[in-house]
Amino acid sequence: MLDELLQGRDLEQALQAVGAAVDATLDRLLPPAPGLEAPVVDAMRYAALGSGKRLRPFLAVTSASLFGVGRIPALRVAAAIEMIHAYSLVHDDLPAMDDSELRRGRPTVHRAFDEATAILAGDGLLTRAFGVLAGPETHSDPAVRCELVQAAAEAAGSQGMVGGQMIDLIAEKQTLDIGAITRLQRMKTGDMIAFSCEAGAIQGKAAAEPRHALKAYAHDLGLAFQIVDDLLDAEGSEAETGKSVGQDAQRGKATFVSILGIERARAQAAMLSDQAVRHLDAFDDKADLLRDVARFVLTRRS
Structure with missing residues (x-):
């Protein structure tokens, strides 16, 4: 049961427990390959396993616990979400995009392997994620599996993360206002x-009302998360964040920090965090870990 991962733990303990369970699930879902395709599978495992905050999988598992979802189905969805996230980081780090050398405290995939393998590894992670979501072990009801696949496709595709990344590339060449930056980050991260x-x-x-509450919570959490990401890029170090910093300023790219300034950006993130917490009132103390996440994003250093 999911209660074994979450109940009686503070946020740090719960993050570690869920992270370990998600890693074990990823290890099973991405087994090493013995054939000539082994390098791309090794790169997929390198990208997805062994590092990272696992924040998105944690949100998936914690939210699933509110609705009595079983451990294995919840962890499969969490692992699929981490595969999609890992794919996005692999491609985001490529020379054609951010040209980053460091991710999660290690060389980026195209540095550890090569650029072509990194592209294929990202492709492999994305397609494997949809295979996991569509698998019968994820849910016994085919309609639920179809809804998961559709929702993931919308969040990850051109109306979501991919579209946001396109706007992010455009932001390096033309100045965006705060409205466009907010939309960019809602799509790319939120x-x-x-x-x-x-x-x-x-x-x-679940019924429409609790689903709406979780979406509203996630909207504010996502924006707060991205504002803090911009603050870390402006103020953090590679040792703290585990990735390259200062790239936005070097490229002259508009961000929440460049538009609002550091203090106003920090205040905006705090306001969004408080607002996110209020959306969870209907769940009583069952959503305390989600409330803790909203506060955690303000103080994270990686």
Whole structure:
């Protein structure tokens, strides 16, 4: 049961427990390959396993616990979400995009392997994720599996994360206002966070009202998360964040920090965090870990 991972634990303990369970699930779902395709599978495992906050999988598992979803189905969805997230980081780090050398404290995939293998590894992670969501072990009801696949496709595709990445590339060449930056980050970061929060409700066949509350929570959490990401890029170090910093300023790219300034950006993130917490009132103390996440994003250093 999911209670074994979550109940009686503070946020740090729960994050570690869920992270270990998700890693074990990823290890099973991405087994090493013995044939000539082994390098791409090794790169997929390198990208997905052994590092990272696992925040999105944690949101998926914690939200699933609100609706009585079983351990194995919840962890499969969480692992699929981490595969999609890992794919996005692999491609985001490529020379054609951010040209980053460091991710999660290690060389990026195209540095550890090569650029072509990194592209294929990202492709492999994305397609494997949809295979996991569509598998009968994820839910016994085919309609629920179809809804999971559709929601993930919308969050990850051109109306979500991929579209947001396109706008992010455009932001390096033309100045965007605060409205465009907010839309960029909602698509690039927020939509997958929203899917992570809603996936458990989909699995649990929840009513419209709690699903709406989780989506509203995720919307504010996602924006707060991205503002803090911009603050870390402006103020953090590679040692703290585990990735390259200062790239936005080097490229002259508009961000929440460049438009609002550091203090106003920090205040906006705090306001969004408080607002996210209020959306969870209907869940009483069952959503305390989700409330803790909203506060955690303000103080994270990686």
